Amino acid sequence: MLCENCGKRPATVHYTQIINGVKTEMHLCEVCAKQKGSIEFDAPFSVTNFLAGILEPAFGTQVLKPSFEVALTCKGCGMTFDEFRRAGRFGCAMCYSSFSEKLYPIFRRIHGNTKHVGKIPTKMGEDIAIKREIDRLKIELNVAIKNEEYEKAARIRDKIRELEKKLSRE
């Protein structure tokens, strides 16, 4: 049997992978097998893949659920929720939105509260005001269009664009 990849050298490494319950076999030469990457090469029968392949059709969601828990990871820094729980520290500002739902009970336990009512940074305060103004203008724009007041609508649209430009400059 010749290598499936290069078709030149004889296939000496027989590689089996189970993805989503589908078994794929590959027959490679030593050179191509090494190029495939050491991880795959070292673990041709990956235990997790194997288990997932077997369990998935039988238990469906039950298997998916815990793997979803494991997958709760911050898009910003890669910290998992479990890691956060162990360290008691966030990895970056985005962890807050990534773990958002799970934080309410934690904050309530620590502070008895889940809403900041203190200082608003000046720059951020401007942004918040601009965002609110844009939301208000968008409603006005819809009303103007409905009433077929196109000149007015154009003016409002320009104003929105101007404010959006101001926001993106920050």
Added chain:
Amino acid sequence: MNDIVVTSRIRLARNLSDVPFTIKMNDYDASNVIDRVRDVILKNKQYHFDFFEIKKLPLIKRQVLIEKHLISPALASSKIKSAVAIDQNENISIMINEEDHLRIQVLYRGQEIQKAWEDANRIDDFLEQHLPYAYDETWGYLTSCPTNVGTGLRASFMLHLPALTLLGYMKGIIDTITKLGIAVRGFYGEGSEAAGNLYQISNQITLGQPEEDIIANVVSITNQIIEQEQQARLRLLSENRAFVEDKVYRAYGILKYARNISSNEALKLISDVRMGISMGIIKETTIDKLDVLLNLIQPAIIQDYFGREMTPEERDIKRAELIRKILE
């Protein structure tokens, strides 16, 4: 009797939104934060800041900064690149890459929490103009630890409570105020015991209350503790005057004549004499001098004062000498 409040301190925890927090930082991130903050701080014309990279400071100098409460032990021993900006009067320090990217701290002697808050707030406003803060409309200032989220504010007082300690009331008081959301710590902060009858009390809740309310709450509880300490002192005087007089004069005598004294012993004696002055028993010296000593007797500061490194034995001799000189 305002001398029960030794110092007032405000601390604000802040982070940048575009750099991982310190737990996830690499060397590049750490230098990036330091460089950007340094550039901004040097732009400030209102205060004059000196800037120090912690790893470039000799160990003894770091210890001096800890003893002066200008940096935390955590910053001094930080594994990642960290720095501190200190204003010329040594009231303000901005720690960089401690638990949070920024820790703005203002510390004054006496009851000056309002002044400390105004300074901290002003510096915060200034930094925020030039740096992208991690802030969320719902959760406020985003901090590394969930216990600081919201205002990122810690308002604290260092209180001298010798009479309450002597009469055994402190445990009860600590139990009560802990339930009111106030934390109690020793002289050097977290985990340290109340050496010299000095207790640091501060707010624990940072989310869901405006800064002014948080400060007002700590002030109100502090005022109640002050009142209790005053009553405890009056009780000591009326019921045990002879005992108190003997205790404070013995302490004064040892401080004034000792030739060899450890920092721990000195701290205990200074505490007694301080109470004695406040009670009107000792008139030979002043609270101000004792507060100077409170700082000077510490192991690193004393070496810094004499401008050279000393063995512990040598320090104990020099410490006694210095105390005698100041009490003269």
